[in-house]
Amino acid sequence: MSDETISEGLKSVPMPADLVPPHGFADSVLRRRARARGTRAVVAVVAVVAVLAGASAAIGGADRSAPPADPYPSSSADTLPDDAVPRPGGGPRVIEAFSNGWMPYLLDQRSGEYLAVPFRAEVSPDGGQVAVSDLDRGLGVAGREAYLDGGESAVAWVTGPEVTDTVGGVRSLWSPDGSKVFGATEVDAGLGDGSGRLGTLTSYDAVTGQLVVTTVPADWKVTGVVWAPDSAGYAVAVEREDGRTEVRHLTLAGVVGATVELDGSDVILVGYSPDGGRLLYENGSWNEEEGTGERQAVVADAATGRTELTAGFENGNGHGASTVGWLDDGALLMAVDPSPEEHGFVVVDAETGDFGPSIPWPTAENVSVWSVGSSAGLPPEAADLGF
Amino acid sequence: MKPAHEKEFRDFTAAQTPALLRVAYLLTGDVHLAQDLVQSALAACVKKWHRIDEPYAYVRKAMYRSQYNAWRSRARKPESIVDAPPERADRDHADGVAARHDLRAALARLPYRQRLIVVLRHYEDRSEAEIARMLGISPSGVRSQASRGIAALRRIHQPNATGTEVLR
Numbered sequence: 001m002s003d004e005t006i007s008e009g010l011k012s013v014p015m016p017a018d019l020v021p022p023h024g025f026a027d028s029v030l031r032r033r034a035r036a037r038g039t040r041a042v043v044a045v046v047a048v049v050a051v052l053a054g055a056s057a058a059i060g061g062a063d064r065s066a067p068p069a070d071p072y073p074s075s076s077a078d079t080l081p082d083d084a085v086p087r088p089g090g091g092p093r094v095i096e097a098f099s100n101g102w103m104p105y106l107l108d109q110r111s112g113e114y115l116a117v118p119f120r121a122e123v124s125p126d127g128g129q130v131a132v133s134d135l136d137r138g139l140g141v142a143g144r145e146a147y148l149d150g151g152e153s154a155v156a157w158v159t160g161p162e163v164t165d166t167v168g169g170v171r172s173l174w175s176p177d178g179s180k181v182f183g184a185t186e187v188d189a190g191l192g193d194g195s196g197r198l199g200t201l202t203s204y205d206a207v208t209g210q211l212v213v214t215t216v217p218a219d220w221k222v223t224g225v226v227w228a229p230d231s232a233g234y235a236v237a238v239e240r241e242d243g244r245t246e247v248r249h250l251t252l253a254g255v256v257g258a259t260v261e262l263d264g265s266d267v268i269l270v271g272y273s274p275d276g277g278r279l280l281y282e283n284g285s286w287n288e289e290e291g292t293g294e295r296q297a298v299v300a301d302a303a304t305g306r307t308e309l310t311a312g313f314e315n316g317n318g319h320g321a322s323t324v325g326w327l328d329d330g331a332l333l334m335a336v337d338p339s340p341e342e343h344g345f346v347v348v349d350a351e352t353g354d355f356g357p358s359i360p361w362p363t364a365e366n367v368s369v370w371s372v373g374s375s376a377g378l379p380p381e382a383a384d385l386g387f
Numbered sequence: 388m389k390p391a392h393e394k395e396f397r398d399f400t401a402a403q404t405p406a407l408l409r410v411a412y413l414l415t416g417d418v419h420l421a422q423d424l425v426q427s428a429l430a431a432c433v434k435k436w437h438r439i440d441e442p443y444a445y446v447r448k449a450m451y452r453s454q455y456n457a458w459r460s461r462a463r464k465p466e467s468i469v470d471a472p473p474e475r476a477d478r479d480h481a482d483g484v485a486a487r488h489d490l491r492a493a494l495a496r497l498p499y500r501q502r503l504i505v506v507l508r509h510y511e512d513r514s515e516a517e518i519a520r521m522l523g524i525s526p527s528g529v530r531s532q533a534s535r536g537i538a539a540l541r542r543i544h545q546p547n548a549t550g551t552e553v554l555r
Contacts, residue, residue: 006540006541009490010505018418019421032430103516186438
């Protein structure tokens, strides 16, 4: 029997007739979770002490050892197969970090290969470090090559698991000047239904090791957070009661600064251009189930919020698209699905809104891109990974 | 859990549980253990549900890690990674023949870790790097275990001269 025969055989193994979800399966899962929560309340005090102790150690920069938990490898030497990586054909930029929904990958600039890594990683602006985020561990930083070589053993975890990049629409961990990373913490919204809201933002200074926790006003309905262009604070997208969205600037000390109103509804904040002069966001509506609606990318003056450019998602057959971010001051990157089976990205001119040709992602599956960087320095045989 | 997230969780559970159960059954070889494995993995994800970007992948990983950790902690009995499959006590019992006439029964006879890696590699089509990352072992270890697992499956589960598949 060949490997293929076994693979096909496993996929067609007949299953027992009673292998079905028991009646009320979701209910029983939720009840089981509720019972576990009741048990855990008994040991909550101990847990709080442990978290505070961990935070103190991290602030002092002394003990940043990784918490013991699920097994993770110290390194991951395997790569994506060559034939899984379409070659866009060369160009000044390259996708540096992405996830295919199952596994995160990071480009090894030395070899020009995408290596599987333990945690999704965002590359620092200078390309030398990575910030990682994991629901079970929190935020961490590592040297890029050390992370590629050593995996989790190279990561200094700088927060507990309560701080991650998956609360409140956090975008881009690294500050524009490359000095800091940030994550967010959720707190109970106080509505009695178990729902949460963005409670604090935590920045970590990769140079000094200092952690700064900034409290977000409790009455802010936050839909997104990015670094402010000066790296000295945050730009927080807040949905007002009238449904409009405005960006409120918040210093690390928690002082509220300028406010800029954005156009349209259902706004997703993407980020500032590298020169800080323009702000990119999405607005419009989109029905995921029906694949209908009209969404667009909007480039606005950062100081006034005045719309300078809108770029409708030219997704060919009505399939999804989304804005990934700025490539440079003159270009945006968008994800597009030319068809249900095709996934890729396009470069969009930030002055004209013109779309470039669709380029497939590095794998056949749909991906989430975490970092795009320069293709300079790639070995000659990998230069055509650039676009 | 916020009502919107609970709805999302319920929708996910309704849509994905059958596929999750199939994987769990290949791993455990038992309907009730499979149901419990899926339920445990889902329960572990409930609290952080709204923060999970890709729930299908996350729940599967939780399931694999849970199973792997359970196996690792069992009785510290040395796991025999053998080239030849273990003998079955009921090998010649006629009433066991029907149950043994399928690949799943052969799979169930593999050592725990080989079984897990074979399922990940050949049922889920995951790469060696992905499996290594998930289980915390080296890619070469994955390659070795997968190779031994497949070799053992071939020995246990061989088509005979008439084309009927039998277990050895």
